[in-house]
Amino acid sequence: MKNIFSLLSILSCTLGYCAVPCFPALADQCSYITKEQASTAISRLNLNQTIYKLCEPCGEKNPQPTMIENLSMETVDGKDFWQVKVNAQGIDLAYVFIDSGIDGNFINLAAVANCTATRVSPVLSQQELGL
Numbered sequence: 001m002k003n004i005f006s007l008l009s010i011l012s013c014t015l016g017y018c019a020v021p022c023f024p025a026l027a028d029q030c031s032y033i034t035k036e037q038a039s040t041a042i043s044r045l046n047l048n049q050t051i052y053k054l055c056e057p058c059g060e061k062n063p064q065p066t067m068i069e070n071l072s073m074e075t076v077d078g079k080d081f082w083q084v085k086v087n088a089q090g091i092d093l094a095y096v097f098i099d100s101g102i103d104g105n106f107i108n109l110a111a112v113a114n115c116t117a118t119r120v121s122p123v124l125s126q127q128e129l130g131l
Helices: 001-023 037-042
Strands: 050-052 064-067 071-075 082-086 095-101 106-108
Touching: 037 071, 037 082
Parallel strands: none
Antiparallel strands: 050 064, 050 095, 071 082, 095 106
């Protein structure tokens, strides 16, 4: 009986682990990034600039405009990961759009920083952002 219970436990755990990759990641795609990616993102941001936060994979339709009052990049827990902070809060570059300066389009900050993100648009128009 113990062997059957052990076998069932192992099987259920194995199936559970196999199912995990089937669910798409909806958060933290480009929150913890390399120093180079953080530097690239910071170079495209300025104080008093408005960024637009929009989590497309989460189903959000209305972007949240945020004016940058404070901007920094910091290591995460002393590791080799970095995070960009806007107004003292870490941001996920995958869900931030900035003015591209071309035809009123807004570019995804993860794309600018060369951070691979899934299920997000590389560019959105003003109309797509509802502006």
